[in-house]
Amino acid sequence: MAELQERAEAKSEYKIEIHDVFFDYVQNKSKFAALKEINLNIKEGEFICVLGSSGCGKSTLLSLLSGLNHAKSGEILLDGKKIEGPGTDRAVVFQQYSLFPWLTVKGNVLFGIKQSGRKLGRKERSDLADKYVESVGLSGAKDRYPSQLSGGMKQRVAVARALALESDVLLLDEPFGAIDPKLRLELQELVSKLCTEHHKTVVFITHDVDEAILLADRIVVMEPGRIKSIHKVKLPHPRVREELVGTSEYEKLHRQLIMAFYDQVEEQIDAGVAL
Amino acid sequence: MKKFFQLQRGAWLEFGLATILMIVNIVLTLTFPYFTKHKAYYDSAAYIAVLFGSFVIYVFSLFWTKKKSTNDIAVVLYGFFILWEVSYKLGWVHNDLLIPSPEGLFHVFVEKGPEIGKDVWGSIQLLFWGFLLAAVFGTLLGLLAGWIPRVREVLLPISNVITLIPPLMFSAYMIMILSTFRQAAIAVIFFAVFWPTFQGTVVRVGQIDPSITQAARTMGVGTLGMLGKVIFPYCLPGIIGSISKSLRGAFMCLAGAEMLGINLGIGFFIEKYKSFADYRCVLAGIVTVGFITTVIDLAVNKLKAALIRWEN
Numbered sequence: 001m002a003e004l005q006e007r008a009e010a011k012s013e014y015k016i017e018i019h020d021v022f023f024d025y026v027q028n029k030s031k032f033a034a035l036k037e038i039n040l041n042i043k044e045g046e047f048i049c050v051l052g053s054s055g056c057g058k059s060t061l062l063s064l065l066s067g068l069n070h071a072k073s074g075e076i077l078l079d080g081k082k083i084e085g086p087g088t089d090r091a092v093v094f095q096q097y098s099l100f101p102w103l104t105v106k107g108n109v110l111f112g113i114k115q116s117g118r119k120l121g122r123k124e125r126s127d128l129a130d131k132y133v134e135s136v137g138l139s140g141a142k143d144r145y146p147s148q149l150s151g152g153m154k155q156r157v158a159v160a161r162a163l164a165l166e167s168d169v170l171l172l173d174e175p176f177g178a179i180d181p182k183l184r185l186e187l188q189e190l191v192s193k194l195c196t197e198h199h200k201t202v203v204f205i206t207h208d209v210d211e212a213i214l215l216a217d218r219i220v221v222m223e224p225g226r227i228k229s230i231h232k233v234k235l236p237h238p239r240v241r242e243e244l245v246g247t248s249e250y251e252k253l254h255r256q257l258i259m260a261f262y263d264q265v266e267e268q269i270d271a272g273v274a275l
Numbered sequence: 276m277k278k279f280f281q282l283q284r285g286a287w288l289e290f291g292l293a294t295i296l297m298i299v300n301i302v303l304t305l306t307f308p309y310f311t312k313h314k315a316y317y318d319s320a321a322y323i324a325v326l327f328g329s330f331v332i333y334v335f336s337l338f339w340t341k342k343k344s345t346n347d348i349a350v351v352l353y354g355f356f357i358l359w360e361v362s363y364k365l366g367w368v369h370n371d372l373l374i375p376s377p378e379g380l381f382h383v384f385v386e387k388g389p390e391i392g393k394d395v396w397g398s399i400q401l402l403f404w405g406f407l408l409a410a411v412f413g414t415l416l417g418l419l420a421g422w423i424p425r426v427r428e429v430l431l432p433i434s435n436v437i438t439l440i441p442p443l444m445f446s447a448y449m450i451m452i453l454s455t456f457r458q459a460a461i462a463v464i465f466f467a468v469f470w471p472t473f474q475g476t477v478v479r480v481g482q483i484d485p486s487i488t489q490a491a492r493t494m495g496v497g498t499l500g501m502l503g504k505v506i507f508p509y510c511l512p513g514i515i516g517s518i519s520k521s522l523r524g525a526f527m528c529l530a531g532a533e534m535l536g537i538n539l540g541i542g543f544f545i546e547k548y549k550s551f552a553d554y555r556c557v558l559a560g561i562v563t564v565g566f567i568t569t570v571i572d573l574a575v576n577k578l579k580a581a582l583i584r585w586e587n
Contacts, residue, residue, distance in 0.1 A: 066493050088495040098490035102585050112502075115494040165494060169305040217331040 015169065015201045016065070023060055034060040034226040038074070044168070047195060047202045048076060049212035051220035053262065060206045061222075062173045065203060066092045078169065085195040088116055090169040091162035095177045099152040101148040105157050106142040109133055112164030152183040159191060163198060170200045173174040174207065185241060188244045189215055194222035196237060209257050213250065214239050229260050279338055289346040290337065295332050296353035303360050303380060308479035311366025324576040343511055345476050375555040383559035391544065391563060398529060398540035400569075401457065405464025406525050413469045416478025418502050427477060434470050440523075446532045458538060460532050467528040468485050479510045506584070511584045519575040526568055541567070 021038040024031045034057040042048055052058045063069040067086040074256060076083045078090070091112075099108050109129045113120070120128065131143045136156040146154055155175055162170060172191070176184045192215050195202050206212055212219045219231045235249060244250045282290065304319045329352065337345045356377060363376040371379075384391065395508055420427040446463045453459040483506065491505045533542025541563055548556035 008284055068489055068492060086492045086495060090493070091492070092493040094490060096484075097484045098484070098486035100487065100490075100505070100508070102511070112494060115496065117495075147585060161494075 013043070014039075014041045014077075015044040015079065015082050015194055016156070016203075017077040017080075018042075018061075018074075021061075021064060021071045021076060022073045023064060023069065023071055023182055025056075032227070035064075035071075038227060040175045040220065040227065042203070044201055045199050047204065047215055048220060049191075049204045049206055049215045049216035049218075050220045050222060051206055051209065051212045051257065053261070054194055055206055056222045056224045058222050060122070062092075062171055062203065062205050065082060065169075066090055066097050066171055088165050089167050090171055091159045091165040092166045093162050093170070095174040097151070097158050099154055099157055099161070101258055103123045104143050104145055105138055105149070105160075106130070106133055108146070108157055109160050109164045112161040115227060116167075118164045118166070129164070131165050132185075133157075133158065133246070135161045135163070145151070152179050152187065155179060155187060156190070159194070163194060168203045169193060172202070172204045177207075184211075187242075189238075191215070192238065208259060209254065210241070212257070213244070213253055219257065221257065231260075276407050281459070282341065283339070285344065286337075286341070286346060289343075289350065293333070293346060293349035293353060296350060296357065297326055300326050300353055300356050303357065303364075307360070308363055309364050309366075314364075314366075315371050315376065315379055317376065317378040317382040318385070318509075319378050321385045322378045325381050326353075328347040362450055372552070373554050375558065376494070379440055379555050379559055383556050387559075389554065391501070391541070391559070394539065394544040395563060395567060398526075398533070398542070400462060401460045401540060402522070402525055402529055404466055405529070406522060409465045409468035409525075410472055410518070410521070411471030414476050417473045418480060418506055418510070420473070421477040422498070422502055422506060430473070431477060438470045438474065442528050443531045446528070450532070450535060451474065454461045460529060460540070463528050463532040464525045468525050471521055471524065472514075472517070476510065476514065477501025479513045480506055490582070512579070512586055515582060516578045518574050518578075522571055522575065523568060526564070526571075530564065 008126050008194070011016070018040040021035055021037040022033070024033040024203065026032075038061060040048075050061060051125070060069065062231055064072065067083050067090070070084075098242060100111060103111060106126075106129050109112055113125050113132075113265045121209050130139070130142070133139055138156055139159070141153060142151065145158055145159070149157070175191075176187050188211060191204075194200075204212075204215060213232060213233060216233050219233060221228045221231065231253065235244065235253075301323055304322055309316075330349075333345065333349045336342075338351075359377050361372075363371070368374045416430070420430045442463060445466050446459070449462045449466075450459040452461060487509060488501065488505060491501055496505060529540065530542035530545070533540040534546040535538065541560055545557050545560035545564075548554075548560065
């Protein structure tokens with residue numbers, strides 16, 4: 001009874017709870033522990049950036065949140081319920097775009113709308129799809145196929161498709177890693193704006209310190225298998241990069257993150273770990 | 276329209292050459308006398324019709340594609356016809372029973388037009404049903420086995436053994452056990468197409484970009500939805516692309532089965548006139564088979580282009 005009450009209280013406070021999560025990859029009898037004892041609570045509407053170098057387990061953490069992989073021990077709760085597999089209550093954007101090549105831009109978004117399970121007529125669905133396509137600025141390209149789009153445009157479609165699921169939670173796995181810097185900035189601002197508008201709870205994986213500062217409410221820095229430190233970002237929204245650079249708060253945070261981040265990279269090099 | 280009739284200078288020259296060769300062919304068949312005692316006269320009308328018909332197709336595809344090779348093919352073709360005509364009429368060909376004149380060959384289509392038409396139609400019907408059944412079931416089972424490891428581990432070893440046996444070897448047995456020739460022919464085609472389609476689909480499902488299926492899973496797509504709404508459309512270009520290859524295989528098996536004892540179809544036509552020692556008709560039958568397979572090939576490519584708009 002007491003435990004139930006506790007759960008109920010926890011539910012009111014946190015959207016996502018990660019308790020003592022452990023995960024290892026098993027290959028040819030050798031085991032590699034990707035995550036050890038991860039604990040993290042995420043509030044509703046919070047924008048979390050998970051920052052870390054390659055191989056620190058940040059993508060593994062996201063795959064557990066998305067339900068594509070299962071924690072070997074510990075548990076992850078969403079709205080107080082244990083995550084058992086993939087579901088439409090979480091939308092995922094991958095680095096490789098992973099659009100459906102046989103569907104147009106609008107078709108891809110419609111797929112998301114249909115999967116969301118809302119009871120809508122044909123016309124309503126179509127209008128809604130147009131709205132999402134417009135919100136990522138692709139109205140002019142809505143009848144094109146993914147093979148006819150640039151990387152940046154593809155990722156915009158992936159974002160629109162994820163939004164179309166209308167889930168409370170949005171998970172992004174290094175979504176802009178393969179996009180050139182100028183476009184990346186545009187996309188970062190777009191995602192930041194849309195997530196605030198739609199009041200999403202976001203977990204955003206990145207290895208880019210500036211990206212994390214621009215987007216996050218809290219930045220979780222990871223070292224291999226563990227959370228190293230958590231940094232609150234108190235800068236006001238909307239954040240514009242040119243305005244931030246040079247302010248003392250930004251510089252301080254940037255320095256802290258670089259210290260936390262590169263410390264660990266140096267340790268890895270010393271230990272002879274391949275990056 | 277203006278662009279349609281534009282060609283490079285060299286292309287115009289070769290086009291002129293091909294046209295002259297075509298006209299030489301017509302002049303030869305109408306006026307060139309026979310210098311040999313071994314001769315069989317046939318009306319030139321069918322041959323001239325073929326020359327004209329091929330010329331129309333040639334001109335159209337030349338201006339449509341602007342390919343140099345189209346010109347080259349036409350020159351080679353009309354050159355070959357000249358050689359054939361002249362060597363027959365000069366008596367270089369000593370046995371006109373085995374090697375007919377071009378007039379004689381194409382005259383078969385006038386003499387036996389309805390019979391060839393009926394046989395071709397028969398073959399196409401058998402091909403259609405056998406192929407349709409095999410393609411549908413082969414694809415369905417292939418999708419299932421490609422996606423579900425347990426099904427695959429059972430079916431793939433079995434199919435590996437069966438596909439090693441040439442499907443034509445089943446033919447004689449099929450003709451024995453099935454009550455009608457029709458059923459037997461369809462069964463033979465089914466076996467010729469089913470297993471390769473199955474294996475091809477399994478391989479294609481295995482080559483799916485895993486990020487696509489992962490994305491679908493995160494959007495709550497279940498097993499059935501995955502097969503029907505994700506894996507099938509993803510594999511469709513490959514499936515259609517393999518149609519022309521497996522149709523060719525099916526046609527070969529059908530012709531074989533018809534020769535073995537089915538009393539219908541173009542294979543039967545060839546076999547029948549072979550036993551009458553009428554090689555003029557045999558050759559005409561072979562030309563017909565070539566013509567049909569080409570038409571089927573073209574139709575499949577058009578179908579692919581119409582259906583698959585997302586690939587460049």
